[in-house]
Amino acid sequence: MSTFDFLVLYWPRLLSGTGITIAQFLLAAVLGVAVSLCMGLLKLSHNPVLRGAAVTYIEVFRGTSLVVQLYWIFFVLPLFGLSIEKFTAGYVAVGLNIGAYGAELVRGGILSVPKGQWEAALAINMSPAKRMRRIILPQALVNMLPPWGNLMIELLKGTALVSLISVADLMFEARQINASTYLSAQTFGVALIIYYILSRFMVTPFMRWLERHMARKLGKA
């Protein structure tokens, strides 16, 4: 079978797989950003209990493998009465994992805001929450966006692992098609190209645009 015939026959399944991959990516990204912010701020907290919780979270999720976390969430949590559907388990595991890496970026970004900004906000009598929201975080965001671009690529690649718990993403469809046709070069080759297009022509340009857009908003470009 030529590659063209192969595509004609299997494009609907590859397309639906790509759709699931994109959905997993977006949901995991939202969760990952939320977790990063939360844990990054907690790690800077003066309360030792909160700080300890954040440090533990970050070390556990960065010290173990995403595959282990995924299996633990999907196979072990139900034993504690917390049954999660596989689609949810997939993006939750990927999001929690990326959140631990992102938390360090958030922390670094916040620490990179010059001290004068903190003092100025204090001088005009802003509450700590308002100071964080209106003065510190926007500047921290601009500083940390470049490494976030790489992290988003890692996130997209991480979503391929949800196929291990049978979420029908692109990776899963490719394995299924390969198992029934043995056309491995075509199947996995097309899947590789789709992932490449997603990361190089969608995720990366979007992150670059976001970097420029945020920098302009702060009057830095």
Added chain:
Amino acid sequence: MFDWKWDFTWEVLPRLIHATGNTLIAALAGYAIAVVLGLGLALAQRTPYRPVTLIVREFVEFIRSTPLILQIFFVFYVGPQFGIRLSPWASGMIAIGLHYSCYLSEVYRGGIESVAKGQWEAATALNMTTTQKYRRVIIPQAIPPALAGMGNYLVGIFKDTPMLSVIGVAELIHAANAIGSENYRYLEPYTLVGIIFLAVSLPAAGLIRLFESYVRRKLGL
């Protein structure tokens, strides 16, 4: 914790420790390939031949933006289609070594670019050949600043070895899956795997930091 069975834990622990050995071998073998191949890829991007530079650059981008698990499948299944049969270990090492060589090539590239321009000029002034320049002047100075990044990827490769289980490499997750399906108990094996990963990667990260500061001190940086 409720329902945690200690006798079962002691029963399966030797098997998991044995599998930990395989995981470590896989990580170290993959890393050895990546360290050598990565340097080759970094140097290939610095040749004066534009086509070579561009092709290698795009190849590195391609490998870095597609999922490792898909690359593992690709190497394992595409060979037989063209009459080359590779064992799971061989294809796993090729895939993981290649994947990380692309990451390491970026680390080397940063290291090489951090060498001051005067060093190149001095080497030229001494009438060194290009090979001599790299081997005796540039690379020795490029490695110390690259050590932190290289160490991070050693831990990274260790955490990515569970993906090798999908093609049947008998590493930790493979063993935990087998134990789980034989005994219908997933709590202990998966939790133990998580603890083993933490027990290796946290001290490893600490040791790498110590080693890095030792090298820096030795070289008077």
